[in-house]
Amino acid sequence: MTAPRSVAVTGIGMVTPLGNDVESTWNAILSGESGVREIAGFDASGFPTRIAAEVRNLRAEDVVDDRKSLKYASPFTLFALAAAEEAVRDAGVRPTPATADRWGLVSGSGMMTMEFDFLQRFQREFAADGEIDLARLGAEGEKFISSSEFARHRAVAGQALLHKRYDIRGYSANLHTACASGGQALGMAMRVIRSGQADYALAGGYDTMINPIGLAGFCLLGAVSTDNDRPSSASRPFDLTRNGFVLGEGAGFMVLEDWQQAKERGAKIYAELAGEGNSLSSYRITDSPPSGDGPIQAIRGALADAGETTDAIDYLNAHGTSTPMNDLSETNAIKAVFGDRAYDLAVSSTKSQMGHLIAAAGAVEGIICTLAIERSTAPGTANLETPDPECDLDYVSEGCRSMQIDVAMSNSFGFGGSNSCLVFRSPRRTEVRGE
């Protein structure tokens, strides 16, 4: 058996509430800007939460040049197409007829594929008084839906568009473990390349739940912050006064490839995706336990998989949602794994600025880790003003910090208890290890 292959990150792309590409998002992170505002996409005035971090000014026609594909793209699929395009261009490589079978596509995709407008039309047509008229639905339902609507509602609609747009004919996986989706997608793609099932993978996540049904769902649970009068500080991970997360939306995609192949073609390598830890908390649907059990196994698993020890980690991009329980559980997980070293580790949550991108979060935050390595800068945690005595790590609350980062880690923990932890290594460190 030959040594497993290393996996290089050679292209990155993202659409976030802070910017519609990598550079504008990164610049907004550096300047400490917030992407959270009053919701503009629909009238949220009847909900207890009326703020979110929305993607702004992304024009569909700038993303997709053919009108046919556009018919099949729902809003979050558009984010995916934009981020994937940036990643593929950045990598400088794309599938050809000769390599299409050797490309894989792994996506963590959002759960809300049925659009609100469709539900409204359905209600007017078949449930005028709120009860479904079954006879009418049976008789008229076939004519009610268009074929492009039917296609858009499929959970694999985005996957299909990405496969077709880039002619990716190899391995495919479409995943959904809520907020862990994007991280798990990158981890799985890494394993696909390591095993030789593919030589390249386009991998990432995309989501939006910023619509009347998604917002209603989170408001009903009391999971989102109601700080409507101060949107820019509503997301304040690890702060004593944190009171829920803020919904974000967007997409992040990476081109991953076999390290040797990337070297041979002279690709720019941002980082090595070096390890994945994947675990289940098996505690409650919405939270991990205060002890950090669940996330602990994911972090340990990622370290072991990457062949690194706690001493090697310079920066940790936390899940850091700004909910009371997540931030405590995550802090305790970090302490349990890192011991005294936990206090020397730079930990930050970029959700403090861009909100929670749900199925896209892990992918976008993985990309931020590669940038942190490349640009020797740890992003900060915004809005952390009142320290929580139980959350007492170094959260980089003063703003971005210049520091050499050789190994970065990214946590993503989902509703349902799925946990993902990824380890990214600087190219320099990978090369030294290989010698």
Next chain:
Amino acid sequence: MTVRDGIVITGYGCLTAAGANAESTWESVLAGESGIREVTSWDSSGWPYGLAGEIKDYSPRELIANRKLLKFITRQDVIGLNAVAQAIDHSGIISHRDGLAEPSYFNDRTGVFVGSPATKYRYQHDFLSPLASAAGNSREFGVRAMNDVHPMWLLRVLPNNVLAYVGIEYGFKGANANITAHGVSGSQAIAEACRYLRDGAIDRAIVVGYDSASELEALPYYASAGLLSSRGLKPFDRRRDGTVLGEGAGALVLETRVGAEDRGATIHGEVLGSSVVSEAEGVLSVREDGAGVSRAIRVALEDSGKTPDEIGMISAHANGTRVSDASEARAFADTFGAAAIPVTGFKWSLGHTIAAGGAIESILALRCIEEGRVPGIPTLEELSPDCEGAKVSTSEQKPRSSVGIVVSRAFAGLNSCIVLSSNG
């Protein structure tokens, strides 16, 4: 990578339109009995497309041991968790774990891999009443939704509920994935579990594919896309005119061979290899030349270290639609040539359970090679000229070896193949 420890099947269970467990489903299929009927879970009188493979006498309180869960989950989750309970029971892993000095290590090394149907139209129906009373006033809709909809609504409809509750109910904490890839989800759950087992990240995995595809709105909408039959599912038949949606779940317990042997488990079979590939033709398009299916089979055989002439039987996707059946048959001819390997399918009896299909059909294919019996397809009247590549029969056939393949197909041009062997 061809040399490995081996991944074995130590338990399985299913719940389908044709039977409340794996044995009764298998018996029904062998006896030529179909579970497809007119829909009973709502009044479908007058519906042009009213056939479905529904779970018979669906009673959530009888399907789930922990009744407190029923407040937090939906019909599709109940079906999935029932199959998991059957498979876990069949495997004997819980009594084994409970005798261990360190059960927490066992739990950390037990993964959960799920083929999930994602969300359903019907789960948004809770918002119809607030929409109606708001009468187009968006602010009023928000206020009404906050008052009228159950506070736990979002948690009830999570696409990863079965994954989450398998963890919570049994305490498993290992690697996990929730595949939402339409008709290949169930197969891919098996494939991904094997990946993490091969990588050494876990020692055993619970795998489940579940769906209640025959929901209220799905019938007219699938019919609108030209995919449903109003008469019945007749795979590879000259007069086939579409599929029939169904409900069901199939679950398996997979372990490393060494782990299973150490605990003295009964080994029912082995997963030799798998594949998932895309045709890259769009959401609903299917290539007529079957190239995607051929490639899925070829890649899975390579992964298994098997050659086409070692394959003993094929569990086809066989969903009864014109293009899918014909392209699949063509792929069998292209891949296996004149070898004419016995082909069967199970959707004529169970309906098309979408995300559950690959898991249920893997269990049935395992039964085929275990027993040396490939059930016939009784709804087949006349083999379609464009399906001649598929060696199907109305009567039972004999597998040529104890290795079988399971083909599953999905929207997005996805094709998957699982290679199984019985413990012969």
